[in-house]
């Protein structure tokens with residue numbers, strides 16, 4: 001510990017991080033806790049709760065705006081079609097942004113340590129510490145290190161009259177940011193339990209209504225909605241609102257966490273669903289078959305590192321170089337139909353389409369240049385030659 005004896009805490013005002021404040025002072029001997037809340041698009045009520053709790057705890061409290069940086073990272077993820085087991089990585093991508101912002105405050109405020117309220121079972125402890133352990137500071141995780149349970153924390157908070165209210169600490173454990181809303185815990189921990197409508201806040205149950213949207217891309221980045229240019233943060237907020245109204249972007253998955261424990265996760269991510277499906281549809285038009293196939297592998301690796309909170313890994317930089325090369329042609333517009341809770345691409349247009357209607361058409365004789373349909377006859381004769389030969393050998397052995 002340095003002479004300042006101060007520690008920066010990732011602070012949300014929820015039960016875990018509120019309990020961490022007295023713990024850091026009493027169990028770990030820090031003189032002062034500096035609470036840091038990073039805005040990655042949580043609802044306003046969460047900031048109000050964090051502010052109120054910080055005031056009641058007499059905590060020095062910083063709020064840092066990380067929305068623009070986070071939205072940029074989400075759009076990088078769109079270029080890499082990033083999803084882990086069906087989850088578009090909202091929480092995962094937000095963590096490195098939050099961790100770096102907290103580290104900056106800690107350095108500025110001359111803190112000797114960094115703390116988070118994550119448990120020892122989830123992914124977030126790993127994502128935070130991947131960023132923090134690069135700095136020359138102590139890293140403290142009271143909930144994990146002291147082996148605390150939620151029930152113990154509630155009793156501890158009640159005994160000390162800590163300001164933990166209902167609000168966010170309702171039935172479920174919820175994590176919300178621009179890119180996704182995750183709902184876990186309570187009866188959802190039973191994978192056979194069918195969740196009720198009450199778990200959803202961003203999406204309404206899909207009905208009969210439909211709507212078409214035009215999503216514009218430039219170099220793989222989403223840039224416009226129905227012809228109107230938009231900045232990333234506003235774009236995502238607007239699209240969450242619009243597509244959420246059609247029940248788009250719900251997922252209910254069994255997710256394999258980094259430590260190996262499975263977790264049943266429910267998510268809402270309307271904007272991510274629309275942008276990811278539109279982006280992929282545009283790639284299908286402008287990339288060659290081999291590029292498409294190889295990019296699936298690159299995308300998969302990108303999403304794995306994204307899930308791990310390691311978007312700065314050398315591997316990701318290398319993958320990004322490939323992504324960048326392919327995305328120079330991912331410019332154009334995709335029409336997406338919101339229908340029955342789905343976002344289905346129903347039209348695509350790009351100046352870089354690897355497509356000639358004239359060549360592919362069933363109504364024209366010529367293919368291209370002096371190539372004609374009949375030229376495929378030789379290819380058709382060869383096709384499957386090796387398979388036919390191998391099968392005749394296998395059949396002869398039987």
Ligand code: ARG
Nearest residue numbers: 091092123173174175182184
């Ligand atoms: N399982 C997801 C992840 O690790 C989301 C976790 C969100 N946390 C929560 N308390 N709902 O990225």
